[in-house]
Amino acid sequence: MATTDRQATTLALAHALSAAERGLAVIPLSRTKLPALRSPHRSPHPDQPRQALPPCHGECGRPGHGVYDATTDQARIRELFAAAPWATGYGIACGLPPYRLIGVDLDVKTGTDAPGALRELALRHLFTIPPTVVVLTPSGGRHLWLTGPPDAVIPNSAGRLAPGIDIRGAGGYLVGPGSRTDHGVYATAPGTEHLVPAPCPPSLLRLLLPPPRAPHPATHPSVGDRGQGLVQFVLAAHEGQRNTRLFWAACRAYENGIGRALRAPLTDAAVHTGLTEREARATIASAARMTGHRP
Template sequence: MSSWHSALDNALRAAALGYPVFPLSRNKVPAIPSPHDRGHKCPGFTTCGAPGHGVGDATTDAADVRLLFDHAPRAAGYGIACGGRLRLIGLDLDRKNGVDGVATINQLAAEHGFAIPRDTWTTCTPSGGFHIGLTAPEGVDVPNSVGRLGPGIDVRGTRGYLVGPGSTGKNGEYVFHPQLGYAPPQPAPTGLLQLMLPPPPPPRRQPNLLRTRSAALDGLLRVVVAAQEGERNAKLYWASCKAWAHVEDGHLGALDVETALMDAAVSRGLAEAEARRTIESARRTVGAAS
């Protein structure tokens, strides 16, 4: 049986189990060239009618799998889309060029107190490493990463893919672990999941609104209190306009502004009725301008 037929047969088996698949070349990259110009964004061939969207073409429909392989005569393998409805996560543990991803994951497991399930999906890769299939909790998107967890460990999450067992690459075949055969992916251990997820963004520093409000109003009140006789009403009007503008944009409370301005004006010797007219005039001015 040719590599193409073997890849198609195994891809159809995976699709029948509910795994979205698409054809790969011997280089482990999508086997169908894009039908679009560079920079064009299209989610998949079911949208535009033309295959060539890589993992975006992944499907569980047998007829569509055959159609994709018909467009990929040089395909020697198939990819299994991660993320999605199955919430599949792939751990690619490489053993090559002096790097041992298996040793790295074992070290992480010891340091962070988790264990990789022994009965989870395990594919043996040509490098002597493994593809470990796990699942994420509902609603959790695991990002793709290369080497972030440690040397020899790549994570395949949302919009990523694993080379499916039964594929042939330049360096050999991908096969299920001989002692396990096909085993459904098990939930990712919590400790490992925390390592795979990006750190939460730092909390945004909230301004001290009380301090901001007090400082803004206090500065305006000082202008009123420091006003010389003959300019008291003008200074009160100016400060009131500024204060009501702060009320309009939500930085100051109307009652606080009115009370504080009245107290400052009266303390400077203005009559209460006159001060109230000035403050209200400023309020109408600001309201008409907003």
């Protein structure tokens, strides 16, 4: 069994390096299809709370940040797999250049006809799926690889498009072909091995994009100019600054006694910049704990 695992790890590394040569950023995965490396910010003791720090997406420089560790650098990939000798697969990050990969996951485990649902959507919205990379899953499902334009941020979703159809977009990953899991091996569908991911049809792309957000509402008058300024500070964040700005603004809000009133406006502002609501709430809760307030 140990020999089989070592062979699976060696094969996974080889497949990951090959994918990276084609411009696909990868991370090692365990047999459960989850990132193989444990977060460096988790406490080693289950009963010890995590530190009150803003979410880290790899800024600390240590591995263990899931899809945020994804890279095309061959030396770095070898380091990640060396740190996770139990890895038997690899994940391919979506939403990153040059392909800006979008994964359409057609699931059959739920008893739904996901391929049929996709065909119905295609007929209703007048699009066709072009020839593209297709990866067969051990459960009988399939992953369709498509590409998105540089200005489109496709969110992850489960069943929003139709029952059984999950979407892997920015911040998500696809299990790469050649990965071995507890349920079997992922493999490229015959005839698609030499294809490159095809552009997502515009009609389908419109279905995948989040609905346009309404203009950000004005902060409640009770928080005053100080609160307005903190919200605007978060709204002005660029990628790479979003968590840091939100954490700083939330700390200042709690220190000035307006933290509770600003929780919703700050959350909305953070989501407007690209964070998920869950990430925003977690960051604000960390700020509350850091400043001695109950989240």
